[in-house]
Amino acid sequence: MKVICVAGYKNSGKTTLVTRLVEALSEHGKVGTVKQMLHHRFNPENTDTGKHFDAGADLVAAITDTELVTIKRNPSLEDALNSLADNGADFAIVEGAKSSDLPKIFLGEPEGSDEVSNILVKLPVKSDWDIAAIVELMHDQPEWVTLDSLIMKVRSNPDLCLSGGIATFTGIVRRINDNVETTAIDFEKYEGVADRAIEKICFDMKQKDNIIDVLIHHKTGLIKSGEDIVYIVVAAAHRQELFQTLADTLEHIKEDVPIWKKEYTIEGDFWVHDKL
Known part of the structure; x- marks a missing residue:
């Protein structure tokens, strides 16, 4: 988007x-x-949805003949x-x-x-x-990507009729690592080169038997602990190829994509020497 x-x-x-x-x-x-x-x-206190909300509902969905509003x-x-x-x-x-x-x-x-x-x-x-x-x-603007938007894109693939399943992986910033608390990680990528490496991984994975589609999105910039880093979505004909390709794709991202990270912890900040 x-x-x-x-x-x-x-x-x-x-x-x-x-x-x-x-x-x-x-x-x-x-x-x-x-x-x-x-x-x-949007939902004044004298409306039914306003009363629901003011009573303590965390989410209120209002439906009319033509509209759906989530509050x-x-x-x-x-x-x-x-x-x-x-x-x-x-x-x-x-x-x-x-x-x-x-x-x-x-x-x-x-x-x-x-x-x-x-x-x-x-x-x-x-x-x-x-x-x-x-x-x-x-x-010309960069893409705003969510996991659900990637899944929707895979579902729009005309070859999805051959698929028996869609699997996803979401990598997040681990808060506790070796008993040290991480507050955030700053990811930097080699512009252009990293994107081409990700495109190649997707292409190579889709050459495997019974793999219908593979999509990857890796975020950059400062990402706080618990927040999402990377999404992988794989569609395949059978679960055996599905899960193996998901794991293989993650390993190729770690090995082949030039993205570096600076980790911020309560004990100090440092650059991690591995690419990921």
Whole structure:
């Protein structure tokens, strides 16, 4: 899923630009949007869902003839984007969130007191924007990947009819290692080379008998203990090949992909010499 943020100040035309982008991107795939509404409530206290929520429900699903809305506690922008990816969105447009690290289209000029990062392009407010150019910019953004989005991609493979199962592996940051507590790990990859190595592993694994599909996603940057590092999804005709290929794929990632890690522990920080 490609993600971009449309940011700016009040009455700058953010919603207009988002709607135009939705219309244009809908010709290229499935589009999701996120709107930050920090001072609103979707389920007021006088509604049934509001009463459920105020009674202590952690999740409330509201269903109408045309809509499904899930209301949860402790929301985050990451949760919203993960939900869109999990539901098969090819593109996600976030309206607002100018303080986030997401790649941004900024309408107007940031004020001096605001620290706005990752601005890809600044556009005039309420203008006749070049939507085609923005769509092209959207296609250039990195992928936002979740495990469910990879599984959905495997399920869309026309050869899945030959598969008897899908297996996944999720690697996470181990919190306790040799009785030492790890708080986070910072992963760095050899740009370009690491991606090509992952593509080769997927290709090689799919040459094995009865293997239908293999997908890998390895995250980079600072990942906290307990959080996900790597996803592997394998579809195969039979369980024997399925589990063996899953294990083989993980070993090839560890051996062949140039990704290095710096480990942060309560006893100090250090670079791990192994690639993974």
